Amino acid sequence: MSITFHNTIVHVLDTSIGHYILSSKNLALEDEIEAFITKHIGHLFESNEVARAVFNEEGELFKMIKSYKEEDFYQFSCKIADKFFQYMLNDSYIKSGDVVVSSFTRNQENFLGIIKLNYREAFTHQMDEDGDGVATSLIKQRSIFSSNKIDEALLINKDSYEVWLLDKSKEKYLAQLLEIENHLSIKEKLVVVEHITNEVIEEHFTNPVEVITTLKSNIAEHIFENSSVPVAEVIKETFKDYKEVEEECMQKMEQCGFKDEQIVLTNPKEAKKYISHKLKTNTGVEIKLPTQMIHDIDFIEFINEPNGTISIVLKNIGEIINK
Known part of the structure; x- marks a missing residue:
């Protein structure tokens, strides 16, 4: 410059x-x-x-x-x-x-x-x-x-x-x-997109963690590849198996003026916040995971128990480091 x-x-x-x-x-x-x-x-x-x-x-x-x-x-x-x-x-x-x-x-x-x-x-x-x-x-x-x-x-x-x-x-x-x-700034636009999408996910999924993580992973992938977030494409990729949910989410995006939004980032460092995902249970346990790992059942598995609770199983751990 x-x-x-x-x-x-x-x-x-x-x-x-x-x-x-x-x-x-x-x-x-x-x-x-x-x-x-x-x-x-x-x-x-x-x-x-x-x-x-x-x-x-x-x-x-x-x-x-x-x-x-x-x-x-x-x-x-x-x-x-x-x-x-x-x-x-x-x-x-x-x-x-x-x-x-x-x-x-x-x-x-x-x-x-x-x-x-x-x-x-x-x-x-x-x-x-x-x-x-x-x-x-x-x-x-x-x-x-x-x-x-x-x-x-x-x-x-x-x-x-x-x-x-x-x-x-x-x-x-x-x-x-x-x-x-x-x-809105680029950062503020991303916050709006996340807020609307998370709202829809919380409404339609009993265990929203996996879907929210899919959303974060899709956003990060587009930022790394093209330094942009094509909103409609990200929504489609996130809800590809849930057409009605996708349509509802896009309606809410359209109401906020984001339906055809292509959020172009001037600084791709913004993607860093999407490469990891932090989970916190109501018992106070916190787990921070690489976003892409949360879909791999060889490393982590979420089990919906008959009593309505969720069990998290971490697998293939070679070493635990105390921090």
């Missing part, structure tokens, strides 16, 4: 002091600082937690983007800072932080980036020197940024007006603040 920065600035949005502080100069992009910002931008393009969204074309931000010229960068960044801060003053639950506004080129496409760096608290040392030597104490620093994690950000393709939106805040306020029609 090649990124060339044109303008980058940081404004302080600390509600505890009652007003924001606008920087009068662009940020000096020394090597470590540039690497820090580049890392976060790269993650936004690759993360399955980022949603693709579209502007409300009547909204203020969209009009600002349409008329944007690079010589307007400073005024644009100040308007963004003001927009954030005024909203934050009305919602005390939104965390204080600094907002980084940047214009850059990535793979010959022009972008505007808005990244909110939320403050977190951490302890550091403080040294006071007097006639008797140096006294060291611990103090709490509040305006510390995480080097690995951001919760709120927006990337805008200035040419196509495509939007990448990350909002992991509890308030989920960015779409409203920036007048954007928010779509």
Whole structure:
């Protein structure tokens, strides 16, 4: 990924002091600082937690983007800072932080980036020197940024007006603040598909474990092979012996707008969560198994007992390791 920065600035949005502080100069992009910002931008393009969204074309931000010229960068960044801060003053639950506004080129496409760096608290040392030597104490620093994690950000393709939106805040306020029609992220789409399917499975199967595991295995296989989840195909594969259940599940998918959904993953690491399956019994016993093993009766067998309980038999175990 090649990124060339044109303008980058940081404004302080600390509600505890009652007003924001606008920087009068662009940020000096020394090597470590540039690497820090580049890392976060790269993650936004690759993360399955980022949603693709579209502007409300009547909204203020969209009009600002349409008329944007690079010589307007400073005024644009100040308007963004003001927009954030005024909203934050009305919602005390939104965390204080600094907002980084940047214009850059990535793979010959022009972008505007808005990244909110939320403050977190951490302890550091403080040294006071007097006639008797140096006294060291611990103090709490509040305006510390995480080097690995951001919760709120927006990337805008200035040419196509495509939007990448990350909002992991509890308030989920960015779409409203920036007048954007928010779509579900890839991760959120997968959660919806799983929820609907699991609901149908729990309703129709007395022992749903095997069917749920089949679902997870089918999802993982498609992600590994094509970095995508074709919803209709996965449902058909999961319920191939139960046509009525398949049709009911697809009806529910259609009601939620997922019937013809092809969920394309930007990061195939999402498949990792599907390669194992954890079982927990009402007696407190937990078993974690490779997903594909759960169908192999040479290794595990589920037995429905006459009294309505379930027995689990683990087979061909060569060694038990205490962890």
